[in-house]
Amino acid sequence: MRHVLAADPTLTDFSQLIWWMVLLKVAIVFVFLLLTTIFMIWFERRVIGRMQNRPGPNRAGPLGLLQPVADALKLPLKEDIIPTGVDKLVFVAAPIIAAAPSFVAFSIIPWGPTVSVFHHRTPLQVADLPVAVLLVLAMSSIGVYGIVLAGWASRGPYSLLGALRSTAQVISYEIAMGLSFVAVFLYAGSLSTTAIVAAQQHFWYAWLLPVSFLVYLVTMVGETNRVPFDLPEGEGEIVAGHMTEYSSMKFAMFYLAEYINMTTVAGLATTLFLGGWRAPWPVSLWAGANSGWWPVLWFLIKVFILLFGYVWLRGTLPRVRYDQLMALGWKILIPLSIVWILLIATVRAWRNETHSGVVYGTAGFVLVLIVILAWAWDSGAQRHAARLAGGYQEGAAEPAVADGGDAAQSFPVPPLDLPHYHGIGVRGGAEPGSGAITGSGASKEVTGA
């Protein structure tokens, strides 16, 4: 441990353990996360209400502020239903496994610089590690266990489908999320959050690494199962996904985990890309902005702006389709991140060693590689589009044959690319063959729209 600390002087502050200080910080973070959850529930309902031209909850307390408190009191007083046939132990353990890690991940988020608390100099952060950001990824992976086990133990088709979807989604977006961090580590030269914030003294990484930041913004919505990527709980299709069979406080635990995870990924976005607790530009001209307790305010402002973004998305966007969601994660975000990392690494090496033939050679190779990749990606996308376009006509003419080619081996699924999904086809399938009219004008006439 000692040599790790020697290698990373920013961590020495964290190796001094004062018991009351540790307990105080842990308690503050714990209470902060609970209060943020309660506040976010109210905030989300109010803002969405306003976006939909209605007042939102406004009865309990001033501005409806006590509504989430009333909800929190109501939930434990509801019947705690354990359906027959569930795996009881796993069923009870799943909400705990989902909720507990979400708290832990927040511990490495820095709130502010080193301050003086009761004559003790201490960093405003529960803990920092040489591998701090990995802890967040690890905890989000453990949180997935809660979802899988909940869906599996419930023994219901909706629960199982929701859990599988959720798992596939979270692990897919975790790859893109992990890749978006690499450029940050490359520039900061560390995985410790304190060092990453310190490295952003002059430039926020959101400006320096815009592609990484955008990829992270998308993945953080996907990772937390929020609109427009909330397929696991798509109420129009699978009721409530893995939470279908849960009630009372067990349901509340999943809800709590979701909101805490939102807060954590927003805090991580702030730390890695938005300068952490550093003051934003016009304020940073004031010399005292980055000292004392002020940084906590800047940190909270940034986090709540990101959280408002979540609510805004929910008020604005419809849910994406499952294949669109997975295609976005695997076919766009991952190759984009890989190419971006290659590019950033090359630029970085170029700046470090200007007159190295190896770097020139590699840079040329990387450029050629990127061109080839872009060409391959584009031609693949065109091929895919052409296949889909062909599929519409085939499927419309003979849907049973088009999809039933290998029906003997695979699951019996209805044809998945019918023309009316894309607004081309016929309402109610009036006459066979009419869907084969591919001109959009003609099919509009047939539908009588």
Added chain:
Amino acid sequence: MRLYVPILVLAVLAAGFAIFSVTFGALAGPKRWNKAKLESYECGIEPTPAPLGGGKVPIKYYLTAMLFIVFDIEIVFLYPWAVTFNKLGAFALVEMVAFVVAVLIAYAYVWRRGGLDWD
């Protein structure tokens, strides 16, 4: 291990809170037995007979899980490389470009073989 102590304290507190909440919810709520209520929810119809052992899971999710493992390990390799990049110099760049190209070949293979097609 000193660095991990505060994290463990928070983990214990969070787990304690979650266990307490679930237990409290189970004890505080009413218990009114009703056969239909205790069946798994399927929009009001008789629930599908639950197969023993959880039943079959579409194999596509297995593929997604395998791909996740492959690519997640790739990311874990990228992290130490990124952290020490400035110290290693041009050597690190060449090594990692070779590694990423190898991964991209696997990625292109998976894509062409339909491993990235969902419906």
